[in-house]
Amino acid sequence: MKMSKLFVQTLREFPSDAEVISHKMLVRAGYIRKLTSGVYNYLPLMWRVLKKVENIVREEMDKAGAQELLMPFVQPKELWEESGRWEVYGKELMRLKDRHNREMCLGPTHEEIITSIARDGLKSYKQLPVNLYQIQSKFRDEVRPRFGLLRGREFIMKDAYSFDTSEEGLKKEYENMAKAYSRIFKRCGLNTKMVQSDSGAIGGSVSHEFMVITDTDAGENDVFYCDSCDYSANSNHAISNLPEANIVGKYEKAEIIDTPDTHSIEELSDFLKIPSTIIVKTLVYIVDKKPVLALIRADKQVEETKLMNAVGGVDIRIATAGEIEEMMGVNGFDAAKGFIGPNGLKEYNGYPVTIIADNTVKEMKNFVIGINQEDKHGVGYNWGSEVKLPEIVTDIRLVEAGELCPQCGKPLKVTRGIEVGNIFQLGTKYSKPMNAVFTDVDGKTKPYVMGCYGIGISRTAAAAVEAHYDEFGIKWPLAIAPYHAIVIPVSTKDELQMKVANDIYETLKKHGVEVVIDDRDERPGVKFKDAELIGFSYIITVGKSINEGLVEFKTRETNEKSQMKPEDAAEIVVTAVHNIK
RNA sequence: CGGGAUGUAGCGCAGCUUGGUAGCGCACCUCGCUUGGGACGAGGGGGUCGCACGUUCGAAUCGUGUCAUCCCGACCA
Structure with missing residues (x-):
């Protein structure tokens, strides 16, 4: 891709309405534009990132045995009445009416729809277990959207639903998904913590959240964890033991x-x-x-x-x-x-x-x-x-840091986390009221034992920015960078520089590297600033030193620079790209 | 929904107190010059000042209403 043709408008300043790093960076670097509160246009660079995150999710879900499908974004009221959530879900559920005055809603999640699909198609224990997922826009009419992509009203989500014949089967699939999630977030360059959590409006008994721990303020959840053992939990679910305290008053009579x-x-x-x-x-x-x-x-x-x-x-x-x-x-x-x-x-x-x-x-x-x-x-x-x-x-008590771990008794610590994924054991919460049943070996009809598993795709991308940035801009992990590399000829008027830059560009393309050449007739400072802001993983600069046969090679993650021969620079990039997995 | 603030060009802002028909920087277009860290000069295009009503000879500016947006709290991927 030629930089002169790439659809991107970088800004000189951060937008005034952005508060958190990922929002500031993504707007300034030309990835997103707000359309209305909590709703964003994903511009070409952003869409490339989102597709990469999606593909990682897709690969790992498929590998874990799940099957992809796509459900409608608009859903009829009737199904939500079956599950009892039409009343319960509250104002986040965006309700609307069609021309016949029939009530509909925009899908905030798809338990109702998937359950109706399952009960039509899964009649026998022989067909189970099954795990179905989709990647799609969701709409939740949040009271207060904020933090850019971290909490939009419209956002992209992967939601998966499993159907089993028994609790044991569900537990097994739950473990399977937990492992897949760990791989997914690792591949996206994110360190996550799997923490116990409350199951909220989705319902069910056991649930865990995958939290990205960053040093920015973007995290909206307090996570309590123990350094001495594996205990960790969202504050809405955390428990602790209290140190000894004086709980007997001095009063002798009432x-x-x-x-x-x-x-x-x-x-x-x-x-x-x-x-x-x-x-x-x-x-x-x-x-x-x-x-x-x-x-x-x-x-x-x-x-x-x-x-x-x-x-x-x-x-x-x-x-x-x-x-x-x-x-x-x-x-x-x-x-x-x-x-x-x-x-x-x-x-x-x-x-x-x-x-x-x-x-x-x-x-x-x-x-x-x-x-x-x-x-x-x-x-x-x-x-x-x-x-x-x-x-x-x-127990209705909010845990505080310093209280004692319920597992090992050591003091708990607290940190902020961005919730990028969660997994729930739903049991029969939806299958029972919706009469979604199969015939078991014994000839009896039983409700499916269900699980559900979400990943915020757009939130994951934003969380990656929160975890990878510096004063100059974004430092995308290679696996989800919109482009792997950029080649910058310092002067477009210098024939040798342009020739070498073009050669590197073509070589990289030929080897499957997603690469941009900055062919703009701009001063070098502009090109460097843009390259760093946008966050190309590798920046190859062809300048004066090409007269000695050398180019400058920079790794954005570390900002380390070194001089080397053009073919060596290309080699490093090609190898790195081939090693993404 | 409770508390706080803001709406003026794509982005960032000034002008409003004291009413007189809109300005600056960046971005964009043309020409020149420049090419290793967001250059410079000259010229140019773009805004019914969120919207409505009112006060006034005259409203971005004053008043009332309304809509939108943002920030802080309670909810969630």
């Missing part, structure tokens, strides 16, 4: 005391001169419109996903001050935030109040707790006497 203006835990513990580990904190949440009280040891935070799962909801938020006031009124109290407690709160918004206690409060004794009276707290309280231990006591 009483109500004045605690004026102690609206926060800090103020309360300062006022009473006690550690926050003997205070039970009560937080008010609204889960799917229903009131939920969360009780937790006051030095710890609630993990909202865990709390939501404990209640069995799909949407959670902390209650507003107004809602809290209303709830107090309904139940005959008049206390504000800071003085709330579980005693006496019965109902709100037409629903009974659900109370969930975190494991941390169970062993606490003679503790301090809100009693729904302004400027007062109960002290020396105990479960079973002054206050009832809630029926549900479970």
Whole structure:
């Protein structure tokens, strides 16, 4: 490809609306342009990268025994009603109506469609197991798209779905996919960590996420991990053991005391001169419109996903001050935030109040707790006497770095991660309600045991930029670079330079190298800047030293430069390209 | 959805306070000059100033409304 004809417009400056590295770089280097919020044009350079990522995914999926197909982007409401998700999925599901007023949606994921395909085609255990996948644009009407390709509304995803006759079969396929994923991300030049995670709206029991750990701020997930063993988990799923703490209060008898203006835990513990580990904190949440009280040891935070799962909801938020006031009124109290407690709160918004206690409060004794009276707290309280231990006591606690690994007891560490893939064991979550069954050996019909496996293709490409860049631009891993190399004649007017540059260009092309020659009548600085910004893996410069028979060879990954003969430079590139796998 | 901000040429911005019919840098086109790190000179093209209504002789500028975009929080590949 001639640079003069390559469709690319590099910018002198970073776009003002971009925040993270990959977004800044991809726009400035001419890979993407935003069309509207969360929706991007993939320009020719970007499309080349995406196709390479896709092909790696495709090769590894095929090698792992999966079969590719393609499902529609527009889906009918009826299937989503069968699975029960038309109601549950929420506003991210982009709903629309056709000319006959029939309700449709843009596919955010394809469990419903694939399940309907399977139940039509997979009737016998003899046909199982099967793993089907597709690579396609998805649309999720995110509340707040951001970070360029890392969180768009429209994005490219590989989604795979497996169908097995048994849990054992599913587990085997799950392992198989986990291995394929590791190979895929490795080939894309990414270091990933496979971490335990919550299964969220997709559902199912066991799930893991593949996180890219970078030193940029682009990661949106906190990953807790242990250096001493293999434990790692997303913060929404991580568990830990707590170091010893003082959980027995100094109070000898239960009483109500004045605690004026102690609206926060800090103020309360300062006022009473006690550690926050003997205070039970009560937080008010609204889960799917229903009131939920969360009780937790006051030095710890609630993990909202865990709390939501404990209640069995799909949407959670902390209650507003107004809602809290209303709830107090309904139940005959008049206390504000800071003085709330579980005693006496019965109902709100037409629903009974659900109370969930975190494991941390169970062993606490003679503790301090809100009693729904302004400027007062109960002290020396105990479960079973002054206050009832809630029926549900479970883990709703957000892990913090330094707490102890649940597997080996060493302190946990935390890091930010970009989620590029995930795998779920769905079980019969979709096959059962959608009546997707096969006939087993014993002649009985049974629902498929399903798994699903996603990879964000466009996100993976963006994550690769987050992991490979420097002050000059992108440093693509060779396997996903839009072009492997660029040949730069310093002066297009110099006949010898042009001839040698062209020779190298032709040689590389002949050997299957994807190469660009910068034939533009630009000053050298412009060509170097562009080459580095765009991120060609190898940069071969033909300049004055060609009079001594030498060219300059630069490896973008390391920025190492050296002088060598043209044929040697070509040789290095050809060998490197042939060694991609 | 809660909080904050911004909409002026493809990109980055000024002008708005104090209303007078739009400007700078980059990019683009032509000519010259230049060719190892985003040169220089001369000339040129491109914007109904997000949109609507209002105030005014006159609105990018003032007012009201509206739409869009971005940032911080809660959700996800």
